[in-house]
Amino acid sequence: MLGDLDSQGLLRGKTVMVTGASSGIGRAAARLFAAQGAAVVVMARREAHLRALAAEITEDGGRAGVAVGDVTRPEDVRRAVSMAVDAFGGLNAAFNNAGWGTVGTTLHETDDAVYEQIMDVNVRGVWNCLKYQIPAMMKQETGGSIVNTCSIAGAFATGALAPYVAAKHAVLGLTRAAAAEYGAHGIRVNALMVGTTRTELVEQAMKKIPDLESAAGARAVIQRMADPLEVARAAGWLCSDQSSFVTGGAVPVDGGCSAV
Numbered sequence: 001m002l003g004d005l006d007s008q009g010l011l012r013g014k015t016v017m018v019t020g021a022s023s024g025i026g027r028a029a030a031r032l033f034a035a036q037g038a039a040v041v042v043m044a045r046r047e048a049h050l051r052a053l054a055a056e057i058t059e060d061g062g063r064a065g066v067a068v069g070d071v072t073r074p075e076d077v078r079r080a081v082s083m084a085v086d087a088f089g090g091l092n093a094a095f096n097n098a099g100w101g102t103v104g105t106t107l108h109e110t111d112d113a114v115y116e117q118i119m120d121v122n123v124r125g126v127w128n129c130l131k132y133q134i135p136a137m138m139k140q141e142t143g144g145s146i147v148n149t150c151s152i153a154g155a156f157a158t159g160a161l162a163p164y165v166a167a168k169h170a171v172l173g174l175t176r177a178a179a180a181e182y183g184a185h186g187i188r189v190n191a192l193m194v195g196t197t198r199t200e201l202v203e204q205a206m207k208k209i210p211d212l213e214s215a216a217g218a219r220a221v222i223q224r225m226a227d228p229l230e231v232a233r234a235a236g237w238l239c240s241d242q243s244s245f246v247t248g249g250a251v252p253v254d255g256g257c258s259a260v
């Protein structure tokens with residue numbers, strides 16, 4: 001449920017692309033950004049979920065474009081960026097949030113196929129997004145802001161699968177490299193270091209590890225899981241001009257996990 005402060009026009013006049021928008025953090029972010037005044041281009045593979053989300057946004061008076069696609073496929077990402085430019089006049093910000101992981105195996109027990117899928121979605125997905133979003137933003141005098149969804153697993157071995165830990169470390173590396181290369185073009189790039197958040201991904205993990213919720217709570221200073229909207233609010237701030245001097249950052253939204 002959005003609060004009053006969420007509709008204060010933080011993103012008015014901007015077009016923001018959101019990947020992994022069919023559920024969880026991405027869905028909450030798309031709704032929030034639209035309420036904050038942005039036109040949103042929502043991307044994920046599940047068309048029905050995206051159409052329902054876009055309908056909700058337009059019923060509330062917002063603007064949304066649907067780009068059905070897989071972030072591991074460069075052509076799908078290119079199409080989503082083109083939609084932002086053609087339908088809404090440019091791409092001011094992007095929330096590269098699509099990701100996937102699983103739990104329950106140690107490194108030597110993990111199938112190669114699982115390794116490949118985790119790397120493909122989390123690393124190649126962000127890579128594809130950066131490759132197409134950056135040139136679109138370079139064409140604009142206003143530059144842009146890119147936010148990549150990382151994780152506390154991007155800085156620590158949290159107990160998540162080893163390939164997920166490696167993939168999220170790589171997301172942080174891509175974030176810092178892109179921030180360094182494109183700062184002169186007015187493009188800021190930041191990573192959100194997300195703690196355990198109540199989403200589909202975590203509901204699936206809890207089926208395999210029932211005490212995940214209490215373990216996540218025990219690790220954090222604020223002893224609970226995040227709500228997706230709490231993560232989305234930080235992403236919205238990073239996409240907005242309010243964070244104009246923040247780039248190359250690893251911004252924690254983790255309930256204090258990384259502090260203790």
Ligand SMILES: NC(=O)c1ccc[n+]([C@@H]2O[C@H](COP(=O)([O-])OP(=O)(O)OC[C@H]3O[C@@H](n4cnc5c(N)ncnc54)[C@H](O)[C@@H]3O)[C@@H](O)[C@H]2O)c1
Nearest residue numbers: 020022023024025070071098099151194196197199200201
């Ligand atoms: N939930 C957590 O505790 C947590 C913690 C740290 C980081 N994260 C990260 O947050 C991000 C969002 O995850 P979530 O928790 O909202 O889970 P979620 O499963 O609800 O959402 C993930 C989204 O990514 C989409 N997606 C997956 N593979 C895709 C692909 N190949 N192409 C396009 N879309 C794809 C899914 O369909 C879904 O919309 C992920 O990057 C995840 O790694 C989550």
